[in-house]
Every structure is written in C-alpha cells, then in structure tokens.
Amino acid sequence: MGIDDERKLEPSDEELLRGIGDGHTGALRALYDRHAPWVLLRLSRRCSDPQLVEEVVQDTFVGVWKGARRYRGQGPVAAWVWGIAIRRLVDRLRGRARLPQLLRERGAEPSAEDLVLLGVEYGDLAGAINGLSPELRAVLQATVLDGLSMREAGQLLGIPTGTVKSRLMRARRELREALA
Amino acid sequence: MSWHADTDLFDRYARGQVDAATAASLESHLVACAHCRARTSRMVEAEPLERIWTEVRADVERPQLALLERLLSAAGLPEHTARLVAVTPALRAPWLLAVAVALGFAVLAAHGGGGGPLAFLILAPLVPVGGVALAYRNSADPAYEIALASPGGGFRLVMLRAGAVALASIAIVGVATVLLPDVGWTAVGWLLPCLALSMLTLAGSTASASPVTVASVLAGAWVLGVLVAERVAEQQYLAFGAGAQVLFGALAVGAAVVLVLRRDRFELRTRI
Secondary structure, three states: OHHHHHHHHOOOHHHHHHHHHOOOHHHHHHHHHHHHHHHHHHHHOOOOOHHHHHHHHHHHHHHHHHHHHHOOOOOOHHHHHHHHHHHHHHHHHOOOOOOHHHHOOOOOOOOHHHHHHOOOOOOOHHHHHHHOOHHHHHHHHHHHHOOOOHHHHHHHHOOOHHHHHHHHHHHHHHHHHHHO | OOOOOOHHHHHHHHOOOOOHHHHHHHHHHHHHOHHHHHHHOOOOOHHHHHHHHHHHHHHHHOOOOOHHHHHHHHOOOOHHHHHHHHOOHHHOHHHHHHHHHHHHHHHHHHHHOOOOOHHHHHHOOHHHHHHHHHOOOOOOOOOHHHHHHOOOOHHHHHHHHHHHHHHHHHHHHHHHHHOOOOOHHHHHOOHHHHHHHHHHHHHHHOOOOOHHHHHHHHHHHHHHHHHHHHHHOOOOOHHHOHHHHHHHHHHHHHHHHHHHHOOOHHHHOOOO
8 A cells, every 4th residue: 555655656667658658747747856966967977068068958858848749758768868868968968069078088097896886796897897998898888888879979979980999899899809 | 665775965966076887887876766865955055946937937928829830930930020010900710711712712713613713813912912901900800909109010010911921812812823724824824913902002101191091902902803804905915914013013013113102101100
C-alpha cells in the first residue's frame, strides 16, 4: 500500500512524457526538475560557454515538449533526453568558429578510488582512455558515449567527417594496444 | 542499482576536475540511475535553472500559429504581416472550397456541354475579383475594427490582402486551367482580364462606392460583354483573343495608376 501511494506521488519519467504529450506543462515542469540539472552539468563539460549551455538546455526541453509523442519506450527516458540535448548542442555550434578548448580537460590524475569506481577488471581501461590524446578522446566521447553519428561528431568538434573516422580508428587501435 | 557515485566524485565532476575515463563512467551511470540524477540537482545553482525554465515555458505556451501563417512566415514574410494576410476573409477555407467547386463545374461543362470552355473563361476572372472585393472593409472581417484603427493600415493593408487573395485565387484557377480540354492559348486568356478587373475593383473602391458594389457592377459588365461579343462577332473567343488581351493589359495598368494616385482615399474612408 505504501509503495502504491509513493508511486502515485512520484510518476515515472514515462508517465510524465505521456502527460507532456497530452499537453500538460505541469508534467514538463516535473520532468525538467528531474533532468535539467544533470543535462546542464553534462553539457557544461562539452561546451565552455555557460550562456550557450543554457540556451541548449532550453532548446532541449522545448524539444522534449514537441517530441514527447515520438518517444516509444526505446531505452531510458534520460538517454532519450540526452540524445536531444547533444544534438541541440551540435545545432547551436554548427557554423560557429570552434574553440579548441571546447572539450576541455581540466583533469587531474585519476585516483585509485576512481579506478575502482570504473569497475575496471580487465586491464587498465581507464588508464588507456586517459592516455589517449585529447583529439582522439574527444572523438571517442562524441561517438561512443554521446551516441552521435560520425557526421554529427564532426559538426560538434568542428572537423570533417573523414577526420572523425580516421581518429576513431586510431583511438581504437591505441586502446587495443594499451590493453593487450 | 546497488552502486552509487559518492558526493565527492560528483563535486569534482561538476567542477570539471575528473579525468575523461571517470567522467565517461559517471555519465553512463547517470543515464541509468535516477537516484544519482536526483543528487545532481544539488550541484547546480537554482537561479540559472529557474531562468531557463521561464524561457522554456514561454516557448511552449506561445500560441501555435495557423498553418497558413507558418507557411507565409517560412516564405519570408514578417510575423505581423503574415497574420494580417492570414485573417483575410477570402482566404478562409470555405471560400476557397466554394471557388474550387464552381470552377470544377465549369471545367466539367467545358468537357461535356456544347459551350466549350466559355463558361470557365467567363467565371475564372471573377474568382479573384470576388476575393479582392471581400478582402477588406467587410463586415465579415474579424479584424475590421483593428484594420480601421491601424496607423499603417489603409493602402498597404488593402494591397497586401488583395495581393494575397489574388495569388491564391490565380493558383486555384491555374490548376483548373490545366484540366480544360485543349483550346491552346485561349485557355489562359482569363489571366489579363482577371488582373484588369481586380485592379479596376480596387481603383473603383477609391471612389465612394463599396468594393462589393464596384465588383458586382464590373462582374456584370464582364459577363454581358463577353456574351455579346460571342454573339455579335464572327470570331470565337473574341474576348480572349490578342486584341482583347492588349486592351485588358492597358486597363490593368491604367487602373493601377489611378489606384496609386488615389491611395490616400483608403486612409480616409471609415465605413463601407
């Protein structure tokens, strides 16, 4: 009974999306409260201009509002929202002069704790990824982690699609060698 | 999910102080874990989030533009001009539908009856004229009072709407023309008379008569004129022949000149 009550109080993301599809701004607000913070954080790691990041977050949730009916239960809602966000970022950056520090790394050395968190059991995967040059890592991040196509990754990073392809191949080769 | 990222890791992630591999693993985890996602809200300041939300809400609550307005905006018309054109009564779907039906019957008659495309050719130029007459200063116009009060209204507004209506009408008639039985160039003979009659309607409306009256008189004269010409002249489709086309072209230009010269009259008139 207690669990049922809690479920009524806290609708799932999928239920909120259905509400948004029916035109309820309250449902959009609830989904925004849940997802805007992490989307903002994650975008901030990919774009150093806070103003632009805010615009992309705005675009993203307007996109959620318009596209809620297109969500068909394919994977988690969070992944779907991120798919919109990263593409809106690509849209906003298209045609802009790209800054090399767009995908900046203010990184410190990974601590032992970090490596445990990664759950790396087979070889030093984290070390191998961190050992990649920033260019190769950026390509790997855009394609593998953010799920962009090579063309979109090229637009995000301001490099030709062919370069994305060759860098991705080089990154894979270096990872394989490092883990061998 | 049993594993959750610790607060210290989150803090360093938010400050951009973790390496690429750790960030990647945390980001993958966030997509899958609602619990950790909820904790990120504490890492982000509330102020920008509220600001963004205000913008999002303003965006989604903006009224949806009608299809026609969106098309016009996409074609490069400023939003306010698109609205003015879209509220033109003659652009409403029922009116366009009635026009299409009337032309459809005329086309059918051209195929079946003995009159050939004559009925169609007589009717076609009157479609835009009717539209132009109804395009402004009409009690059926919901924006009538607003149009009267608008400082830039008058001439520009009338031209804008008449132009839009004429274009829409000509497009419909143009489609119908393709469906006519083959009569060569005569089939497009309606175009110049249509232009002339529309311009005359507008020019005539600068006098004290209402556009609807002017249009009715012109339409009557047009129908009568064509029918008489068909009876009296030995040549078929005289009204759509080369000589008549020159005449209608000249009429259109003359009416346009009158219209421009007397454009102030649109500002002064207050009632139809």
